Amino acid sequence: MTQSLDSFKCKKTLEVNGKAYTYFSIPDAERNGLAGVSRLPASLKVVLENLLRFEDGRTVTADDIRAVAKWLETRTSEHEISYRPARVLMQDFTGVPAVVDLAAMRDAAVKLGGDPKKVNPLVPVDLVIDHSVMIDYFGTRDAFTRNVELEYQRNGERYEFLRWGQSAFDNFRAVPPGTGICHQVNLEYLAQTVWTKDENGETVAYPDTLVGTDSHTTMVNGLAVLGWGVGGIEAEAAMLGQPISMLIPEVVGFKLTGKLNEGITATDLVLRVTEMLRKKGVVGKFVEFFGPGLDTLSLEDAATIANMAPEYGATCGFFPVDRETLGYLKATGRDPQRVALVEAYAKAQGMFRDAATPEPVFTDTLELDISTVVPALSGPKRPQDRVNLDAVAAGFARTMADEFRKAEEMGRRVAVEGRTHDLGHGDVVIAAITSCTNTSNPSVLIGAGLVARNARRKGLTVKPWVKTSLAPGSQVVTDYLAKAGLQEDLDALGFNLAGYGCTTCIGNSGPLAPELSKAISDNDLVVAAVLSGNRNFEGRVNPDVRANYLASPPLVVAYAIAGSMTINVATDPLGTDQDGNPVYLKDIWPTTEEITRLIRTSITDDMFRARYSDVFKGDAHWQAIKVEGGMTYKWPAGSTYVANPPYFEGMTMEPKPLTDIENAAVMGLFLDSITTDHISPAGNIKASSPAGKYLADHQVAVADFNSYGARRGNHEVMMRGTFANIRIKNQMVPGVEGGVTLKDGQQKWIYDACMEYQAEGTPLVIFAGKEYGTGSSRDWAAKGTNLLGVRAVIAQSFERIHRSNLVGMGVIPLTFKDGESWQSHGITGTERVTIRGIADITPRQMMPVDVTRADGTSFVIECLCRVDTLDELEYIRAGGILHYVLRNLVRS
Structure with a gap:
C-alpha cells in the first residue's frame, strides 16, 4: 500500500x-x-x-x-x-522452480506453525511458458503442431504443477505454451510504461517497473520500462513483498548520433553496441541511451538494443519515453486512456525526451555514430566477439587454427551415411530465426522474408545439411508475415513455423539427423550454427555444434543458402540461378524502402488486439489439464520433473549461528568467463552423466530425458547437472572437457566427488577468474552450488546476477585484489582452505583466506567479501533469502 x-x-x-x-x-x-x-x-x-x-x-x-x-x-x-518493482515476470525454465520454492515454503510454514496463505505473491506475477518447445520437427507445414504436441507430452507434469499454481496463488497468471516469448509478450501486451493501482479510494500512477527471471527482461527498457533480470530466488522474495536491496547505481550514458546506412540492420547496430559496452566495462551499472540518433530508431530497434544488456554486462539499457514510445503503445492496441496517461505523466515528471531535452548528468559517457555501423556477426562463442561480415570466413579459419588446432584440416570433407552429400569443417548445420532479440523487430523479420523471396525467385535453395527453423516471439509475427505474403517464401526455403518460444537460443534446437550427428562425431568435425538470438556460449546451442554465430534474420537465411562459414558471403557467390549465373548477397538483399513499405501495409493494431484478447486461455491441450491440490501442493510420488526441494529441511525459527569455513577442499579451478550455462546447463542431458544415470535408474528412456531446463523443478536432476556442461573445463583436470574434478588424485564426476565430501563433512570452495557467472539469470547455478556443499566462491570478478544469487543461497562470494588470481598464487586444487571471521563479517570487508598446500606450507590471501549490503548480510545469516523471508512471514 x-x-x-x-x-x-x-x-x-x-x-x-x-x-x-x-x-x-x-x-x-x-x-x-x-x-x-x-x-x-x-x-x-x-x-x-x-x-x-x-x-x-x-x-x-x-x-x-x-x-x-x-x-x-x-x-x-x-x-x-x-x-520495490511494480511486478514480476517469469519464464517457465525459471518459473517452475520458483513456484516449486513457493510450494515448499507453504509446506515449511505449516511445519513452523504459520499460515501457508501468507506465502503468496503481493505484487502481480506473470509467467510465460516459452522455454520448453524444442525443434524436433522442422521444414514442414505441420512442424508447429507436432512440436507443440510433443511439448505437452514431455512436460505434462510441469504444466499440471503450473495450473495448480495458477489456482492456488493470488496475483499469479500463466500465459500458456504456444503463445510467444516472455519478452515480446511483455513488450507487446503486459507492459504499460506507466502503471496504475487503485488503493485507499484513489488511483495511483507510477512508472512501470519489474524484475524478471530471465536476464533479457531488459528488452522492455526500450519501452521506457525499468526492468532487469534476477535469479528466481530474488524474484520470489520480490513477489513476497521483500524489497530489493541495491546500491544507487552508476549510470553510463551512451550517446547515439547519425543514422543507419542502407542495408544495415538493427542486429548489426546492437552487436556494435554490445562490443563497445563490454569493452567499456558496465557490469552492475545502468546504461541509458540519449542523443539525436534516437530519433532515427524505431521502438523495436531500441528494444533490440535493450534486450542485449546482459551481453554487454549492464543491469539495464534504458530508453526514456518519447514520441516513438507513444506511437508503439498505440500501434500495439493499448488503451487510448493509458497512452494519454503515459504522455501526461512523463511530461509532468520531466521524463519525456525530445529534441529540446537537455543532456542528463551521467557517471560516464561514450558515443557512437550509427552511420559507421557495418554488417556483422558475433562468434564463435561470445556475444561480444563481433566480426565484420567480410571477415567472418577468415575469422573461422583462425579459430580452427588457434582453438581447435585443425588448420591443416580446412577443406576436408567426409561422406555422410545414406546421403548424397558430404560434410566438412565450417558447414552450417543449424540456421535458426529464433525469438528474443530479433523477433521483436519487424524490420529484420520482413527483411528475412524478402531475402527468402528474392532467393527463391533466383532458384536458390538451402543446403541439404542445414536444419532450418522459424520460432517467432509472438503470434503477431505470423500474422504480418502471412499478410505480407512472405511466409510462403520462408516456407519454400525450410523456414516454416516451428514454435513460439526461445528454442535454439536456449539450447532447444533439437537433435540433428542421426547420420549428420554420427559424421560429426566420428570425424571430430567443427560445424556451425547461425542464429538470430542473443546467446552463443559454447555447449549451449547443440552438443554437436562447436562454433555458434549470432546474426540478423536476413543473414541467417543467407548462411542457410551458403551452407558454410568458410564462404565469404559478403563477396563470394551464395549459389547460382536457374541459368547457372552466380548469385551474390547484394542480389537478394532488400532495400530499406521495401522493408518500410511492407511494415506499413502489413502490421495493424487489430492484430495485437486479436492475439492478446484472451491470452491466458490457452489451447485445447492447456484447458484439458486437470488441477489437483489446494492451499498446499500434493507432491506426486516418483515424479522426475517436480519434487519438494530440501532447502527447508530441519529449519527452525531461529537460524543457526554462522560458522567459519574450516579445512575446505577445492572443488574446481576455472578460468575467465565461466557462464551460468557452464555451471547449470539448460540443454541436453547426456546418458552417461550423473543426471542421465539418475533418470535411467528411474526408468526414464533416453528419448524422454528432455532438457535440464525443463527439469529444474527436480533438485535431484539439477544437483547432478550442476557444473555438467559438456564444454566446461576444470583446470584441476587439464585437457579434459566436462563436469569432472579430482578427489584423492582420482578423476570423478563433480557431483559424485561432492557427495563423498559431504559424507566426510568436508566443506568446499571454488576458485575462478574474471566475469564468473556471466550469462543467463539462472538460479540453479547458485542452488546447485549450495546443494553440492560449496560454501564460498573466490573469483577475480562476478557477473551481477550470479553474485546476488550466490548470496541468496547462503554462498559467500569473494574477490581477489586487482592483479591477483589463483594462478598468481600458484594454486593447483590440492590445497585446503580456511576462511575465518565469518560470524562477524560486515559488507564488503577484507577477509583473510588461509591456504595450506599439500606439503603443509601455507599462506594468506586477502580477499574482498562481496556480501555488498546489510540486507545481503541478513540473508547469509539466515541461511539464504528464502529462509529470511519465510521466518518473517511466519512471525507476522
Whole structure:
C-alpha cells in the first residue's frame, strides 16, 4: 500500500481526460529540498520516484531519498536503498522452480506453525511458458503442431504443477505454451510504461517497473520500462513483498548520433553496441541511451538494443519515453486512456525526451555514430566477439587454427551415411530465426522474408545439411508475415513455423539427423550454427555444434543458402540461378524502402488486439489439464520433473549461528568467463552423466530425458547437472572437457566427488577468474552450488546476477585484489582452505583466506567479501533469502 511519509511534499494529483491520478511529483520534490534532481538520468528518476512513493521511515528514509540527489555530486554511490518493482515476470525454465520454492515454503510454514496463505505473491506475477518447445520437427507445414504436441507430452507434469499454481496463488497468471516469448509478450501486451493501482479510494500512477527471471527482461527498457533480470530466488522474495536491496547505481550514458546506412540492420547496430559496452566495462551499472540518433530508431530497434544488456554486462539499457514510445503503445492496441496517461505523466515528471531535452548528468559517457555501423556477426562463442561480415570466413579459419588446432584440416570433407552429400569443417548445420532479440523487430523479420523471396525467385535453395527453423516471439509475427505474403517464401526455403518460444537460443534446437550427428562425431568435425538470438556460449546451442554465430534474420537465411562459414558471403557467390549465373548477397538483399513499405501495409493494431484478447486461455491441450491440490501442493510420488526441494529441511525459527569455513577442499579451478550455462546447463542431458544415470535408474528412456531446463523443478536432476556442461573445463583436470574434478588424485564426476565430501563433512570452495557467472539469470547455478556443499566462491570478478544469487543461497562470494588470481598464487586444487571471521563479517570487508598446500606450507590471501549490503548480510545469516523471508512471514 502507498503510505508514504512524503517528507518532500510531492504527493499530487494529475488529471488526464477527466480522470484524476495520484502521483509523486519529482519537480515538486526538487523544489522542496532535492535540488538538481531534474538533471538525473531518466532511469534514476524512476528509482527516485520509487523511493518517494515508498518512504516509510524504516525501509526507505528521507536520507535514502537525499542520497539520490547527492548522487549528482559524485555520480556514484555506496548508499544502499530498498527498491520495490511494480511486478514480476517469469519464464517457465525459471518459473517452475520458483513456484516449486513457493510450494515448499507453504509446506515449511505449516511445519513452523504459520499460515501457508501468507506465502503468496503481493505484487502481480506473470509467467510465460516459452522455454520448453524444442525443434524436433522442422521444414514442414505441420512442424508447429507436432512440436507443440510433443511439448505437452514431455512436460505434462510441469504444466499440471503450473495450473495448480495458477489456482492456488493470488496475483499469479500463466500465459500458456504456444503463445510467444516472455519478452515480446511483455513488450507487446503486459507492459504499460506507466502503471496504475487503485488503493485507499484513489488511483495511483507510477512508472512501470519489474524484475524478471530471465536476464533479457531488459528488452522492455526500450519501452521506457525499468526492468532487469534476477535469479528466481530474488524474484520470489520480490513477489513476497521483500524489497530489493541495491546500491544507487552508476549510470553510463551512451550517446547515439547519425543514422543507419542502407542495408544495415538493427542486429548489426546492437552487436556494435554490445562490443563497445563490454569493452567499456558496465557490469552492475545502468546504461541509458540519449542523443539525436534516437530519433532515427524505431521502438523495436531500441528494444533490440535493450534486450542485449546482459551481453554487454549492464543491469539495464534504458530508453526514456518519447514520441516513438507513444506511437508503439498505440500501434500495439493499448488503451487510448493509458497512452494519454503515459504522455501526461512523463511530461509532468520531466521524463519525456525530445529534441529540446537537455543532456542528463551521467557517471560516464561514450558515443557512437550509427552511420559507421557495418554488417556483422558475433562468434564463435561470445556475444561480444563481433566480426565484420567480410571477415567472418577468415575469422573461422583462425579459430580452427588457434582453438581447435585443425588448420591443416580446412577443406576436408567426409561422406555422410545414406546421403548424397558430404560434410566438412565450417558447414552450417543449424540456421535458426529464433525469438528474443530479433523477433521483436519487424524490420529484420520482413527483411528475412524478402531475402527468402528474392532467393527463391533466383532458384536458390538451402543446403541439404542445414536444419532450418522459424520460432517467432509472438503470434503477431505470423500474422504480418502471412499478410505480407512472405511466409510462403520462408516456407519454400525450410523456414516454416516451428514454435513460439526461445528454442535454439536456449539450447532447444533439437537433435540433428542421426547420420549428420554420427559424421560429426566420428570425424571430430567443427560445424556451425547461425542464429538470430542473443546467446552463443559454447555447449549451449547443440552438443554437436562447436562454433555458434549470432546474426540478423536476413543473414541467417543467407548462411542457410551458403551452407558454410568458410564462404565469404559478403563477396563470394551464395549459389547460382536457374541459368547457372552466380548469385551474390547484394542480389537478394532488400532495400530499406521495401522493408518500410511492407511494415506499413502489413502490421495493424487489430492484430495485437486479436492475439492478446484472451491470452491466458490457452489451447485445447492447456484447458484439458486437470488441477489437483489446494492451499498446499500434493507432491506426486516418483515424479522426475517436480519434487519438494530440501532447502527447508530441519529449519527452525531461529537460524543457526554462522560458522567459519574450516579445512575446505577445492572443488574446481576455472578460468575467465565461466557462464551460468557452464555451471547449470539448460540443454541436453547426456546418458552417461550423473543426471542421465539418475533418470535411467528411474526408468526414464533416453528419448524422454528432455532438457535440464525443463527439469529444474527436480533438485535431484539439477544437483547432478550442476557444473555438467559438456564444454566446461576444470583446470584441476587439464585437457579434459566436462563436469569432472579430482578427489584423492582420482578423476570423478563433480557431483559424485561432492557427495563423498559431504559424507566426510568436508566443506568446499571454488576458485575462478574474471566475469564468473556471466550469462543467463539462472538460479540453479547458485542452488546447485549450495546443494553440492560449496560454501564460498573466490573469483577475480562476478557477473551481477550470479553474485546476488550466490548470496541468496547462503554462498559467500569473494574477490581477489586487482592483479591477483589463483594462478598468481600458484594454486593447483590440492590445497585446503580456511576462511575465518565469518560470524562477524560486515559488507564488503577484507577477509583473510588461509591456504595450506599439500606439503603443509601455507599462506594468506586477502580477499574482498562481496556480501555488498546489510540486507545481503541478513540473508547469509539466515541461511539464504528464502529462509529470511519465510521466518518473517511466519512471525507476522
